Amino acid sequence: MIEDALREAFAAKAGTQPPRSLDGIADVVIRNAGRVRRRRRAAVTGFAAFVVMAVAAVATFHVITPSSPGSTVAEGDTSRQTVAPEATLNSQTAPPAADKEVPAIDGQAQPSQTVHLKLSDNGTVAAAYKAKDGYLVVNTGGGSGNKQLVLQDEHNNQEVLVKKASDIAVSKGGDKVAWAQEGTMTVASRSTATPAGGSPNASPPAQGNLTQQATAEVPQTAVPVTFVGPNLVLGREAGAGFDVWYAGRAYTESWDPDVLRIFGVHPDAKSVYAEVKPIDDEKSMCLALLALDQPFKVVQRRCGLPVAAKAGGRVSPDGNWLAYPVEGLKQVAVLDLTKIFTGGAAKTWTLNVTTKTVWMNASTFVVDSGGKFRAISPTAVAGTSESLNTESEGVVLIEPLYSG
Structure with missing residues (x-):
């Protein structure tokens, strides 16, 4: 700072008159040093404000497509009516303001893209689905464990479809939603059609179009599992x-x-x-x-059959295969459902795995193995798998929804 002030002092005097005395130079240096301090203080304050703004800026949700290979699942005369659960139908309510970055693998293997996903500071993704009209994301936020269902369209617009629930299920086609809250089970239908009259380049707000069909009193601990x-x-x-x-x-x-x-x-x-x-x-x-x-x-x-671990077991989209981590998480078992009841044998893969799994399509089962995702083809030789070269830590697997 003193060097800067001296430089300014001599620069100010250069080409004019010689300094009257060293004391005069000292006075100039002191005044200039004060100005330098004030400028630097303002700069630091401005930078701090910038950092605060940057931290509050919208983060991104990376959707990653693997280059190879080639938890919440889920339609009526209304039964015993109850007080409606605290949920939002056809809501335009904005998602939480605070955002964070959540990477994910898109289950439909589309080209890599970046999608903005808003989550509360301590929120997590309980489940994510790829529907015809965008992503359906089940978020868990806060210490209460309550969940929300959020629709995110191709323009990154978001809409809260279900505001509060203990658990949420989505049908295979993405056209029905069920949720439980405080002893009430609610079923609603959902339109997945793109709003008519929209320009291809426009960014209309997300439209969930939930229509309540029925509610029923259920035990407090009851949750929706799947639509059949x-x-x-x-x-x-x-x-x-x-x-x-x-x-x-x-x-x-x-x-x-x-x-x-x-x-x-x-x-x-x-x-x-x-x-x-x-x-x-x-x-x-x-x-x-x-x-x-x-x-x-x-x-x-x-x-x-090989004993299944507590979670991670899934039936393939075409209904022909069941794959699951084996108890102990050191193997993956794959069963041919067209043969298993008539003597067909289970196939096993020796892999250290977690219960984070998804069927990317009818012929590719993805597991988290040692911090990396690996793809298993049920028709391949038992034991052979392929690395997706994608880190699995903190990554969400997006399940493709399909009609069936």
């Missing part, structure tokens, strides 16, 4: 079984405790693949095809 055609499978705490709310009927409780978990829906949209309690304790993993029948009826059963 127009009907909704319900679950609750571990070991308490599953139930079905049939479209067009009042809901009547009929929980089946023999059903341990639901893996996915059969292509006929009338039955589900599920783990059921074993008949023989020595054959502890039993897979069953269950028809909906107040609530379920076993159609086929196969026991003695």
Whole structure:
């Protein structure tokens, strides 16, 4: 600072008259030093303000497409009416103002793109789906554990569809949504059509178009699990079984405790693949095809399969395969659902994995393995997989929605 002031002092005197005395120069230096301090203080203050503004700026949600290979899932005469849950239908409510960056892999393998996703400071993505009209993102924010459903369109506009729920399910086609809140289950339909009359270059606001169809009183711990055609499978705490709310009927409780978990829906949209309690304790993993029948009826059963981990099991979009991390998270099992009930064998891949998984398409199952994503083809030789060369830490897997 003193050097700057001296430089300014001598520059000011140069070419005019010689300085009257060293004291005069000192006076000039002191005055100039004061001016330098004030300028630097203003500059620092301005930079600090810039940093604050930069921190508050909108962050980005990176959608990454792998170059190879070539948790929340989810239609009516309104049953017993209850106080409506605290949710927003057709809302134009803006998402939380504070944003952060969340990277993701797009399950439909489209070209790489950047999408803006607004999350609260301590918010997380519980599930993300790629629908016809954009991304459907289930966010969890704050310490309450409540969730929101947000629609984000191709122009990065966002709309809160469900404001508050304990859990949310989206149908395979993205046209139905169910959510639970404080003992009330709500089902709504959703239009996925692009607004008419819009210019290709315009950026209209996101339109969720949720239309409430029915509500029902349910146990406080009940959550929506998956849609089976127009009907909704319900679950609750571990070991308490599953139930079905049939479209067009009042809901009547009929929980089946023999059903341990639901893996996915059969292509006929009338039955589900599920783990059921074993008949023989020595054959502890039993897979069953269950028809909906107040609530379920076993159609086929196969026991003695590799034991599935608590999460991560998924049925492929075409309904032909079931893949899941094996208990202990050191293997992945893949079952051919067209053969498994008639003697077909399970195929296993030896990989250290987590329960973060997704079917990218009908023939590619992606798992998180040792900080990297790996792709498994169910028709490949058991044990062979391909790295996506993408870090998995903090990355969200986007599940493609499909009709079926």
